[in-house]
Amino acid sequence: MSCFNANKTCWNCPAAVFKGNVDFRACGQSQDEIKAKLGDEGQIMIECARRPDLGYFEPSITFEQCPEWIEGEYGLQLKNMRVMILGMDGYLGWALALKLGRMGFQVSGIDNYTRRDTVAEKGAHTIVPIERMTERLHAASEIYGLNFNYRRMDIRERDHLAAFLDEVKPEAIVHYAEIPSAPYSMVDADHAIEVQDNNTLGTLGLLWLIKDIVPETSLIKLGTMGEYGAPLTGRPLFEGMFPADATLTWRGREWSLGGEITPRDPVSFYHVSKVQDTYNVYESCKYWWLRSYDVQQGVIYGVHTEETAKDPRLRTRFDIDEWFGTVINRFVAQAIAGIPLTIYGTGEQIKGFIALEDAMECMVRLITSPPEPGQYDVVNQVSGIHKLNEIAEIIAKVGKKHGLKVEIQRVENPRVETEVHPLEIVSRKLPRELGFNPTVLVEKEIDRVFTLLMQPELTSRIKEKAHTIMPKTRWTGEKKDSGVIEKYKPGEKTYGDHHGVLDTE
């Protein structure tokens, strides 16, 4: 059976350079500024940057037919595909660089070490020690024979980034170079502005550079499920846009909503920056025929990938502080440090989750299945759906296997968010169109995190920074501890009977 991307064509391939849109009835006038078809008369002309010997042709060769697309771990991949990772030093960026490098991609990347700096600003540190970038690069070379083309750079240094894009001519750009923290964006005006400056303006500048330098590249941009919020009506969270058969009915009249961007209801100034990105990317695809996947990623967790586990020098970072630690990672650290697992508010909040290893596989599949020119596409990158109090129970259970006695506590919610709500996430594209099947069960990954973090030197690193875990940043702008509402033992509490729905079919 053909793999998931076998029938994609040159029109999806970033090596195809648009050359014109021709109406041959009138002596082939080439419309060099538009890529829209001229009714049924327009003929799109491309040139293959990798096979210029073919001349100009219509973009109809399938990946399966093209010798530049070769068998890979997940379907077909473009031979020596050039992928640039913005934010390569981060939790996701480093793990992805290693995975892509090992799979034969030509990896380049930038980072300005914002993540290292902001974690240090909090007085925290990564629990899993990570090397300086120079040592990381050396280790990747020594262990896997990889040579990453890496530059220290801020995404907002547009002149430098322009030169680097021009040098590398990436065929895909993975954009992780954003500050990924809701609480950090709520600290004060300076932090909120820095987040929106880095994230929104950084991305906007990037889009202009892509237009001018590498318009054929495929931009895989990290968004977040938090862009959608949690609608109290229980309306499904579609993948970015309404499906073709969605309608709006009002006062006896009906309209189609198919293809329109679904409502966004962000829950922090960080989430707002992601929503602004969404519109900026969407518009640039419309104006300039760029192509992009907006990856609405669920709450990420975990520590394991095959490559990062290969050598201590290749490990990716692991944060547990209130700003940058995601909920599962923080809970495991609390369990090890002997702090009750801290649930904000009722704990009935439902979230979509995905393990690091699964998220990396999704990214490879997105890279190897580029959208068409002008296509803005969205995937909900989620492999499981859980309530926070249930996650706490799972972690307590796995912690017990590791000999830990774990308690749970509910504290005043420092955030402004709906605490009891339905949630239905639609995540069909990755499993149905991109061949992704999650392989990492939540218990399995939590167990791997416990195993790693319970090494004595890592446990002591947790204890050293345990004071950074509890929330002090409130959405009101105040800095204060959250009072404890109740404390209880796992299994002794009955939770609400509403549950989330993950629609993958």
Added chain:
Amino acid sequence: MKKRVIRVGIDGASFTRLQTMADEGVMPFLGRLRQAGTLRRLMASIPDNSAVSWSSIMTGKNPGEHGIFGFTDLIPGTYTMRFPNFRNLKAAPFWRLEPEKRHVVINLPFSYPADGISGRMVSGFISPNLENAASPPEFLEYLKARHYRIDADTRKIYQSRALFYEDLMAVHEIRCRVYREQFSSGDWDTFMIVFTGSDRIGHYLLDAWEDPGDPDHERFLEYFRAVDRELAWIMEHAGADDIVVMMSDHGMERVKKEVNLNYLLETGGFLSLADTGKRGYTAIADGTKAFVLEPSRVHLNYTGRYPGGTVTAGDRQALLEELKALFRGLTCEGEPVIREMFPREELYSGPALEEAPDLLLVPHTGYSLRGTLARDELFTEPDTLVGMHRGDDAFLYVHGREHAGAVPEHPRVEDIQSIVEKIL
């Protein structure tokens, strides 16, 4: 003194229409000029397509030698449509035949990407960008400084004919400034300029030419008046010993109906398309015996040549007869549609013969033959494109009555180069 050669092209200009315009005073200079040389009807290539005709004009060869049969062909071994360009030309154009001379070539269709010429060159349509259409690099900078554009923005026609015309004239004026400066530099041994607005205006405004009451009638005339002024300028600035040859690549006539030949093949059982949602050549399915490439090139679906080929060399003759019978029987409102049919051997000779279409069709007046796969009907009414090519009504003018003997009675596009050589 060495003889210089001046070639002037007027793309899509009909012999018949030029005569009328000369007679009626729209092109008064041409009216006088034709007394000073030989003006003949010229046969375009078959198919009467600009890529094929200009390739023949610039090389002096037939398509079996230069290998260009249309604006499109298929990548060997696939059904993927390819857009051949100047790199695919298999015969030498005139400037390569005399590399020791200085050549200036302005706006010659189907010469993209520009050749590394001894002199200066800017290609005409189809040129996806100016950067690769100009040679040498200094000439590109020169063109950019003059805001040179290869073609008018024909998208404007879908908004307004007035806007389109305005843009067409703006492109024409810049082109005239450029060619006049280049001509006046004197730094050339051969000079070629092709006016291509004539083709555009023919495709989009030919109905206005036919109807004096049409609000765009005057615009149509004005364009040709402007061309006439350029012919006058050229002749005024040409030397007495210069050899001047003028030509078009095809004529132009009104479209009565568009004829979708692949639909005919499909309903006649010769072509089968898979239901892939994309109606292109890659949808050609098992059982297909023949298909048509734009505009009127019939290809047999040979085994070994195409991925789903079913036709062997032994089947060829019988299949061609079947197809001829099908096309011969094609009528529209009682009128026959196809005027002539030519197996490739009757038209072409040379090393590229095997790549040629198996059968070439020539329509009766007004039937625009189409190779599109995107239509589910045999005949389509014309839309914005009101003008179509006509193969037997191009023109050739050779200046100097003393050279009349060098011009055949019924010249063809591939004869032009040998006419020039004969005069030289």
